[in-house]
Amino acid sequence: MRIAVDAMGGDNAPGAIVEGAVLAAREVGCTVLLVGQKEAIEAELEKHDHKGLPIEIVHASETVGMSESPSLAYRKKKDSSIMVAVKLVKEGKADAFISAGNTGAVMAHSTLVLRLIPGIGRAAITVLLPTQKGWSVLLDAGANVDCKPQHLFEFGIMGSIYASHVLNKERPEAGLLNIGEEEGKGKEVIQLAAEMLKQSSINFIGNVEAKEVYRGTVDVIICDGFVGNISLKISESVAEMFLNALKDVFSANAITKIGYLLVKSSLQKFKKRIDYNEYGGAPLLGLNGTVFISHGSSKGRTISNAIKHAAEFVKDGVNDEIKAGMEKNIEIEKAMAQKLESVEGGAAS
Numbered sequence: 023m024r025i026a027v028d029a030m031g032g033d034n035a036p037g038a039i040v041e042g043a044v045l046a047a048r049e050v051g052c053t054v055l056l057v058g059q060k061e062a063i064e065a066e067l068e069k070h071d072h073k074g075l076p077i078e079i080v081h082a083s084e085t086v087g088m089s090e091s092p093s094l095a096y097r098k099k100k101d102s103s104i105m106v107a108v109k110l111v112k113e114g115k116a117d118a119f120i121s122a123g124n125t126g127a128v129m130a131h132s133t134l135v136l137r138l139i140p141g142i143g144r145a146a147i148t149v150l151l152p153t154q155k156g157w158s159v160l161l162d163a164g165a166n167v168d169c170k171p172q173h174l175f176e177f178g179i180m181g182s183i184y185a186s187h188v189l190n191k192e193r194p195e196a197g198l199l200n201i202g203e204e205e206g207k208g209k210e211v212i213q214l215a216a217e218m219l220k221q222s223s224i225n226f227i228g229n230v231e232a233k234e235v236y237r238g239t240v241d242v243i244i245c246d247g248f249v250g251n252i253s254l255k256i257s258e259s260v261a262e263m264f265l266n267a268l269k270d271v272f273s274a275n276a277i278t279k280i281g282y283l284l285v286k287s288s289l290q291k292f293k294k295r296i297d298y299n300e301y302g303g304a305p306l307l308g309l310n311g312t313v314f315i316s317h318g319s320s321k322g323r324t325i326s327n328a329i330k331h332a333a334e335f336v337k338d339g340v341n342d343e344i345k346a347g348m349e350k351n352i353e354i355e356k357a358m359a360q361k362l363e364s365v366e367g368g369a370a371s
Contacts, residue, residue: 023051023333026107026116029058030085031123033319039122040066042325047075050330055080055116057107082106085123088318092126096134104128108135111311118312118332120303122320128313129165129306136311139341141348141355144173145308147247147315148184149254155238159185159194163304164251172355174198174215174244175222179347180307181242182224187338188331194241197230199249204229214358215244221354223347302327305335307344312336 027043029036036058043054044067053076056063060081067077082103086095095102104123108131110116121128125147133145146162161181166173178196185194198216200208205216207229219226230240232253245253272282302324303314314332316324 023336024053024055024116025329025332026055026057026080026110026119027325027329028103028107028119028121028123028128029056029063030082030103031121031128032316033088033122034321035122036062036066037069038320038322039325041070041322042320042329043077044070044072044075045322045326046329047072047077049326050333052076052329052333053078054329055107055110057082057110058085058103059083080106080110086127088124090124090127092124092130095124095127096130102127104131105135108132108311108313111313112136117336118314120314120316120325120328120332122303122316122318122325125164125315125318128315132306132309132311132313136309136313138308139310139345139348141352142176142180142308142344144169144176145306146177146180147250147304148181148307149250149304150188151235151243151257153236153238157189158235158238158241158243159188160235160243160245160250160253161307162245162247162250163254164247165306166247168248169211169246171211171214171218171358174211174246175218175351175355175358176308176348178215178219178224178226178242178244179222179351180344181244183343183347184305184307184340185242187335187340189241191241193225196224196226196242196244197228197234197240199232199235199243199245199253200229201231202229203231218354218358219244222351302329302331305332305340310341312341 029039043056047054055078057080060079063079082101084099084102086102086104104127107119111119112135144166147165148161149163151158151160159181161177182194182196198212200212272278303316306313312335314328316328
């Protein structure tokens with residue numbers, strides 16, 4: 023297993039990225055290809071005991087800033103760490119690519135170089151959410167602001183296949199995130215997507231409201247990237263507010279401080295459970311290759327966990343299952359495309 027990592031991507035690069043690579047090379051056992059400016063990477067490696075570990079450096083002279091235009095970076099920076107790493111996957115020299123850098127640039131480079139799996143119209147960022155019952159998978163978390171019914175349908179297929187592996191469930195339940203559970207609720211695109219998903223091979227249960235997300239009502243939450251990203255960012259801010267409020271409560275006086283000591287271990291377990299550093303990265307499902315996107319503020323442990331999950335993703339053959347899943351459900355997409363074409367044609371006449 024060879025995992026390419028963008029050593030120059032993220033708020034804490036290259037230090038945190040190199041630290042994570044060392045941890046993963048030691049704990050996961052895969053070969054880590056650190057892609058970026060050689061001198062900077064070597065300087066960081068010297069801070070760690072990496073002798074004998076399967077770590078290689080692949081030089082890339084350019085970097086893509088967090089606020090740079092993805093399209094401009096793709097056209098102008100042909101030797102960026104993102105471009106070089108994606109090409110390693112394309113050429114079969116790496117099994118997966120991980121970056122905590124510019125998300126838009128990672129998506130653009132990955133889609134244009136690796137291309138999409140046949141039958142997939144859009145790739146989707148797929149995140150794990152902690153719930154009262156365990157974990158759920160949500161997609162899309164920000165790759166696609168506007169979606170057609172076919173795209174949401176594809177998200178349902180891909181998300182269910184991924185969830186069967188990461189949640190270890192043979193038939194994970196999937197639902198469309200909507201403003202109500204009843205049929206006929208929401209925008210037309212949601213209603214048409216639901217119509218398609220009912221006919222699919224996945225275990226689709228219908229619409230789910232936002233209040234059900236963290237209750238664990240479904241294993242797979244399907245939505246467009248606009249809704250998904252806002253949901254994710256609100257969740258992060260609520261978790262932060264909750265933890266800060268608890269900190270204020272327990273630091274109020276001597277009695278509350280004693281109370282904190284009594285529940286400290288439980289609170290630490292809770293904090294760990296909702297910490298994105300624990301799951302490391304989100305796969306960009308739908309690509310003809312394996313790409314994981316990590317949080318911009320990723321630490322060493324975050325990157326190490328992302329490498330671990332990417333290795334498991336490749337080992338489990340998730341992309342091959344997605345290809346098979348799309349082939350199994352292709353006729354449903356064709357029927358919907360014909361239906362929409364006839365409706366649009368009738369409206370035009």
